[in-house]
Amino acid sequence: MQQLIDYIERFVKLSSETINELKELARLETYEKDEYILEAGRHCNKIWFLKSGMVRKYYVHDGKEITVWIHTENETFTSLQSYAQNIFSEEYLQACENTELISISKSDSEKLAQNAQIMTFVNAMMGKEFSNIDKHSKELNQRDARGKYEYLNQIALEIIKRAKLGHIASILGISQETLSRIRKF
Amino acid sequence: MQQLIDYIERFVKLSSETINELKELARLETYEKDEYILEAGRHCNKIWFLKSGMVRKYYVHDGKEITVWIHTENETFTSLQSYAQNIFSEEYLQACENTELISISKSDSEKLAQNAQIMTFVNAMMGKEFSNIDKHSKELNQRDARGKYEYLNQIALEIIKRAKLGHIASILGISQETLSRIRKF
């Protein structure tokens, strides 16, 4: 839990009351490798903080799994469209390794929304998340296969080091054979 | 101005006080074809509502203009990274036609932020904008050239009808020759 507090305090200093509130609302969840945190067709009503392990976000298009992103330690994530707009998720969230998460449910986070410190954090986090997606989509849409790989290597080394080749290739929108060839120069 | 109010009321019903507040803060801006609304290297401290005309958002990469998106009537837009994080914009906003905008400056919108109705609208708008970028990046990253064109044709017919071929091709990340060939089947 301290890990989550440290993470939030990189955005905003928390009072001890806020910390206590957080501690009451946050839940520890553990998942085995390959277990689902969220499946498509369900409502996503949580935000998660990744304590340890790795989580893959993907959706299915024409029967093929398209990996959107892979999250590693000390990141927050959710299925944003479903969470923000109360619609069914099109995305799956699956543990790629044994994983520990801290979750805050939507109803609970709405209680926290009364708290200005938490709102500052949530806004900063959302702004950052938004900027990231905006940036990634630009970078990945314009570069060639090697350029995409180098970009990912710069901004998300953990993914490159730990994720499966096929999943990385899918994030980049290239075939895994091409990625394999890029890797050995 | 009524046009902006109608637009907002698609998200949230406004009281007459809120409408009056809005009317005081909002400014009408007009731009000639090719004029800049925002240039890279400057801070973006406004949100705009597009009353009439067309605005292209682009950035420069390796000396080439990369068109990110083109906005048409009844859309709101800003240079989000710059606006949200107070950093220099990497994006240009340029009128593609003679254009009328309604602008609200950041300091003014922070006054409006005291107003719960406005906050509901701002959050809904941001959520929608976010969802759009998220969706577009997925769609455009995975499809082939024809698929990308068909996607844009579905979701943004105005762009297809009114924007220059080269700009559309740039949004899709394909060459304008390829787009020209796709168009005549």
Added chain:
DNA sequence: CTTTTCTTTTGACCTAAATCAAAAAATAAA
């Protein structure tokens, strides 16, 4: 350990789309 299953690499081939170049069409300017 062996065997089975899953993942990555390698090779051969093919296709979508980029590039280069020039003509045609459309728009703007004189």
Added chain:
DNA sequence: TTTATTTTTTGATTTAGGTCAAAAGAAAAG
């Protein structure tokens, strides 16, 4: 209008990266 400029189309050629198939390596299961 005629001329100049910009935009779009068309053709020829090249190439990055996809697909298919099989081998090699690694991990998991027996």
